[in-house]
Amino acid sequence: MGFSQRLIFRHPEVLVGLIYPKPVVGKPRLVSHMRLFGPLRIAYFLFLKISTSPPPTVWDAMAESFFSDVCLLWYLKELKKNEFWKFKELLKQEPTLSDLRPIPWPELKKASRDDLATLLCRHYPGKQAWEVALKLFQQVNRRDLWAKAKDEIRNKINPYKSHMEKKFSDLWKHETCLGVPESAYAESTKAEYEQLSTAFAADEAGEHSWATGRLWKGRFAFVFFLSCPELNDTAQASLADLLAADWPAASEPIHDVFSQPEKILFIIDGLEGLKVDVDLDYDLCSDLEQPQPVHVVLRSLLQRALLPEASLLVALGLEVTRKFYYLLRHPVFVHLPGFSGHQKWLYFSHFFPDREQAARAFGVVRDTPVFVLLQYPLACWLVCTSLKQQLQRRRPLRVHPETTTCLYSSFLTSVFQPEGTGWPPGHCLSRLRCLCALAAEGTWLGSRGVSEAHALAWVRMRLLRQNGTRWVFPHEFVQEFCAALWYLLRPPQEPPHPRIGSAAQLVTAAMTEAPLYLVQMALFLFGFATERVAGLLEEAWGFPLMVDLREEVTACLRGLSQQAARGELLISFQELCTSVFETQDPGFATQVMSLFQDIDVYITSPDDLLIYACCLQHAQNLQVLHLNVEYVFSQDCGGMLDYNQKLSYWRDLCCVFSTSKDFQVLDLDNCVFDEASQAILWKALAQPTCKLQKLVYNFASDEGKSADFFKALVHNPNLTYLNLHGSDLSSQEVAWLSEALRHPMCSIRQLMLGKCDITDEACEDVALLLVSSRQLRLLSLLENPVMNSGALLLSEGLKHPDCALESLLLTYCCLTSDACDYIAQALVRSSSLSLLDLGANFLEDSGVKLLCGALRQPSCNLQQLWLAGCYLTSVCCEDLSSVLISNEKLKTLKLGDNKIQDAGVKQLCGALRHPNCKLENLGLELCELTTACCEDLASALTVCKSLRGLNLEWNSLDHDGMVVLCEALGQQDCALQLLGLDKDAFEEETRYLLRAVEEKNLQLTICTKPWDTDELC
Helix, strand or coil, rough: HHHHHCCCCCCCCCCEEEECCCCCCCCCCCHHHHHCCCCHHHHHHHHHHHCCCCHHHHHHHHCCCCCHHHHHHHCCCCCCCCHHHHHHHHHHHHHHCCCCCCCCCCHHHHHHHHHHHHHHHHHHHHHHHHHHHHHHHHCCCCCHHHHHHHHHHHHCCCCCHHHHHHHHHHHHHHCCCCCHHHHHHHHHHHHHHHHHHHHHHHHHHHHHHHHCCCCCCCCCCCCEEEHHHHHCCCCCCCHHHHHHCCCCCCCCCHHHHHHHHHHEEEEEEEECCCCCCCCCCCCCCCCCCCCHHHHHHHHHHHCCCCCCCCEEEECCCHHHHHHHHCCCCCEEEEEECCCCHHHHHHHHHCCEEEEEEHHHHHHHCCCHHHHCCCHHHCCCCCCCCHHHHHCCCCCCCCCCCCCCHHHHHHHHHHHHCCCCCCCCCCCHHHHHHHHHHHHHHHHHHHHCCCCCHHCCCHHCCCCEECCCCCCEEECCCHHHHHHHHHHHHHCCCCCCCCCCCCHHHHHHHCCCCCCHHHHHHHHHHHHHHHHHHHHHHHHHHHHCCCCCCCHHHHHHHHHHHHHHHHCCCCCCCCHHHHHHHHCHHEEEEEEECCCCCEEEEEEEHHHHHHHHHHHHHHCCCCCCCEECHHHHHHCCCCCCCHHHHHHHHHHHHCCHHHHHHCEEEEEEEEECCCCCHHHHHHHHHHHCCCCEEEEECCCCCCCHHCHHHHHHHHHHHCEEEECCHHHHHHHHHHHHHHHHHCCCCCCCCCCEECCCCCCCCCCCHEEEEECCCCCCCCCECCCCHHHHHHHHHHHHHHHHHCCCCEEEEEECCCCCCHHHHHHHHHHHHCCCEEEEEECCEEEEHHHHHHHHHHHCCCCCCEEEEEECCCCCHHHHHHHHHHHHHHCCCCCCEECCCCEHHHHHHHHHHHHHHCCCCCCCCECCCCCCEHHHHHHHHHHHHHHCCCCEEEEEECCCHHHHHHHHHHHHHHHCCCCCCCECCCCCCCHHHHHHHHHHHHHCCCEEEEECCHHHHHCCC
């Protein structure tokens, strides 16, 4: 599969997270898998829809005067016949109660609703008619009309709505670069609003309320728009301060708004443009008046600490969603649709006033990969602007669709032609370099503004526009493109720019944890590192360009790969592969991808699948692949690839398992496959050229345990390790697995079946595996309901002379002391078993007594016994001590998380001092030990020549106890090499003492969790 088969355009795709003030029971996520035109579009059209939600006749009348008979008529029409009659009777009595001029009863009696509205406004002008009507609405038990009218009066006479409508209108007009009138979006706007309406209907209104048009009436009284990039210059502010900036002076006090938080909607845009990450772990704020860093205020809103009753509408791209998903509380996600084919034509017809030119331009892109991208208005604007410039210059129409960088390059070479600038020869390069330097400075600093001195010459080229007192680029992506171009235009040997990071710094930031605006700039940088793009620009402009950019990028990635291999940093392979894919250069892809031996892949969309399928085939030194695949193969996944295309790219990705000569480990975690994709995966692993040695398939889906899966286990002779942790296995599936592993061709030596819901019934097939497999050496059944009856079946298998198992893990398997009787018999008869983990079972001292009886037998070959958390006391230490003295084969005894206490340690230390004791590792963490046992431990440490490891973490050992231990540890007779203690848990005086003994005894290491690397999972 070649790189150029598919164009991926990193567009400003947006999904909307609708965050409710409380969980929405039974409400699924709403996903249409299409993209929105931009966050601002949500704010503008949503606000217009909210502000016009009552019937048009009502709002039209309010525009002239809210207190009119037309407005009142709408409410009177809501009264039922009997309510309307009662309303008139009460109105007849009202003048005597309120000292009002009465309406003649004959007129009132025969008045229709229209007539009554006129009579009320004639007799009680202005606000007085509404005061009467509101009072009577309550008396006829129509409090809903009373509340509705009160809200509308309150909102309409407040200038806030008109202020915000003007603000959104101005933003839409000045902050977008769409190039077509607002009317061109009427059809798509309707569809978007219906999706948003349905999402908000999920709260309480329900589908019927939405269908009948009542959903938006009175839902929100106030809409606040927070643009995060605009907040970058604000160091600290309270939420009230932030909102007050948009609060008209003539309005009611802003604090009155917070008395009805359920009527507030916050629209949050541009989280990715915030200088400080919102996801940093800060304390939340619940006080509206308390000044805080802006990112703390935003995080507090997102996590419902501030105004939890309010609703939030958050504009998120897919990249931002991955980053901030965990911050959202009870979200509903909605993907809003982009342009259809017909709407793309409408865009062109509006952009080009001449219909013939529109048709020519449309024809150029209709049968190219670019046409797919034109569902995004930014792509439409770039293409149409480029083609329009070519038409004006009478040039042949063409667009370079190979990559995102090519597309932007086509735009820039069309709008910037050196011969058309009128500038003196030689000035074009320097001025373009200055523009790109300004773009780079602004991007690194998180700003879109440039100074006026450099701006005017670029305005007519549509590369800059005025926004208030600033000159800005038409879109942040255009700025980021120009910023990346600076690295291609900078003179050779130029000293570092004080406000612009180097290319290596940019690549490093993008491949680790960079803000998204730097990630986009790095994507363009990779695009510029190819001969194709550099050649396109040189041909158009005739400028000399940076020739060593590719080498600079590659050298940086080589250094990052070495740091990652040493565990010093984590690489974002999502960004790396997207950037490599942008180059569309197989040679460069091989050069870069071969630097990495251990790669993490997280596939959440068809685009991800395509990118990874193309890039991973160039990872020639791949050894370990961690793979997480979400619902890419589901029918409702959507995207630009059809189902067969997705399977084709998946097949290409799976070919990596055979083509990478050193491939050893495949780690599948929480993957969601269907039957067809599973079949492709397992057939790839069964190929004779696949050198896979270790397969981890955690939480396997039902489709994963198919016939092809079991065939792969049999037919791959290199596969020696299988981990199915968290994959529920039925008794039948355990039987199939056992049958596959018993096959003579199967090479599995380590089988990890933790948390697989394996019952005592299924243990019969597991026992059969123990007897029949000459390869199996390690079996983990931790966190399975094996029960005592299952332990009996396993013990029978262990006793068989053909059983070659060496390690058995039965942690958290619901065992009691009865199981110890069966296991003890197996220990006596098993010639191979050397490690037994019975941790976290209810064995008690009586169970250990049975085990010790077997351990004292000469035929017992066990070397490691793990008994952590088995409800033991100091009573069992007498039996264990006798084992330590009589059994020289036992090397490791782990007793952590038991009530061994000082009395038990005293007995164990007595055994450790015995010349026959050969124990090497003793675990006593969390055993309720005190300083009183330190004398015994110190004595044992100086006498016992075999003890190499001792874990004493999580015990109440004070400084005095440490003094005693350190004295022993510092003696030449002490053979201990590893001591488990958390030095940071002690006071400075004790920490100094521990550091000093480490310096004195060079063979000794004191650390927390000393045996983590030895634990089996």
